[in-house]
Amino acid sequence: MNRPAFRGVKPPRNPIITGVDLLPRTDPKTVLRINDISVSFDGFYALTDVDVEVKRHTVHFFIGPNGAGKTTLLDIICAKTKPTAGTVTFYPVGREVVRLTGMKEHAIVREGIGRKFQVPSVFVNLTVLENMVLSLKGHKGIWDSIFHRVSEDEREQIDTVLQKVDLRDRREIKAGSLAHGEKQWLEIAMQLVQKPELIMLDEPAAGMGKAETEKTGEILKEIKRECTVIVVEHDMEFVKQAADTVTVLHEGKVLTQGNIHDVLADKTVQAVYLGRGGER
Numbered sequence: 001m002n003r004p005a006f007r008g009v010k011p012p013r014n015p016i017i018t019g020v021d022l023l024p025r026t027d028p029k030t031v032l033r034i035n036d037i038s039v040s041f042d043g044f045y046a047l048t049d050v051d052v053e054v055k056r057h058t059v060h061f062f063i064g065p066n067g068a069g070k071t072t073l074l075d076i077i078c079a080k081t082k083p084t085a086g087t088v089t090f091y092p093v094g095r096e097v098v099r100l101t102g103m104k105e106h107a108i109v110r111e112g113i114g115r116k117f118q119v120p121s122v123f124v125n126l127t128v129l130e131n132m133v134l135s136l137k138g139h140k141g142i143w144d145s146i147f148h149r150v151s152e153d154e155r156e157q158i159d160t161v162l163q164k165v166d167l168r169d170r171r172e173i174k175a176g177s178l179a180h181g182e183k184q185w186l187e188i189a190m191q192l193v194q195k196p197e198l199i200m201l202d203e204p205a206a207g208m209g210k211a212e213t214e215k216t217g218e219i220l221k222e223i224k225r226e227c228t229v230i231v232v233e234h235d236m237e238f239v240k241q242a243a244d245t246v247t248v249l250h251e252g253k254v255l256t257q258g259n260i261h262d263v264l265a266d267k268t269v270q271a272v273y274l275g276r277g278g279e280r
């Protein structure tokens with residue numbers, strides 16, 4: 001029998017995975033399938049039966065009130081947290097399907113899934129360019145990055161990405177001297193230069209003013225041409241500006257999902273948001 005290509009776990013040792021045959025068949029546009037994920041922390045279910053398909057080259061938002069389980073879901077995708085039940089499957093272009101559940105975090109990064117955490121983690125004493133070199137070359141590149149030992153080709157790759165986040169002219173500035181928004185964009189650029197197929201951003205516009213938030217929205221719309229973007233966010237104006245698809249989580253469950261207009265028109269969504277006095 002011709003079985004689908006599959007790697008990433010050893011099925012007999014992982015009770016969640018029951019075999020290759022269970023790999024879901026899927027729409028060719030799907031890049032990530034979150035299948036019936038539940039996670040309990042000592043009996044408290046932070047997520048219950050969460051089922052979501054993320055399509056390639058879209059900006060897919062996860063929204064919902066505080067404690068809805070948004071960050072936990074990102075933690076599940078990148079294997080920082082193990083689910084109690086369910087699976088996450090990645091469908092890269094031109095490569096084998098990968099069952100992410102059960103893999104190690106660093107292995108998931110190598111598959112082409114990047115994540116930007118909420119707290120900026122740039123090296124403040126290095127320049128924008130040095131931070132980018134470091135990201136491109138990995139930790140082995142620390143020496144090279146300090147002496148700018150980069151090939152023409154690498155420099156070009158870096159400049160192309162910096163252009164996208166409008167930081168090309170800021171290359172020689174110390175990251176510590178950048179404005180808050182610029183630091184966030186540098187971090188996005190540091191993910192992008194690794195050429196991920198999927199990038200996850202947890203509240204990228206937190207702490208930004210209106211103009212910076214809008215610019216972040218434009219950046220997301222630009223980068224989705226090259227990769228799929230998953231975003232957790234509270235700011236509804238930002239969601240309206242940049243979202244192709246929205247999944248609303250509430251108390252660990254999917255309340256509804258679809259395009260932004262359908263989601264906003266949904267009475268249960270309105271009740272959840274209005275009931276809590278609305279989000280920012």
Ligand SMILES: Nc1ncnc2c1ncn2[C@@H]1O[C@H](COP(=O)(O)OP(=O)(O)OP(=O)(O)O)[C@@H](O)[C@H]1O
Nearest residue numbers: 041044045046064065066067068069070071072073
């Ligand atoms: N490691 C953990 N142990 C116990 N409970 C946890 C753990 N991580 C998350 N939780 C709980 O799970 C629920 C969901 O948390 P999560 O951080 O995913 O919410 P969120 O939607 O990201 O919220 P916010 O908008 O405030 O960032 C919360 O009630 C939280 O207290």
Ligand SMILES: [Mg+2]
Nearest residue numbers: 070071072232
């Ligand atoms: Mg969170």
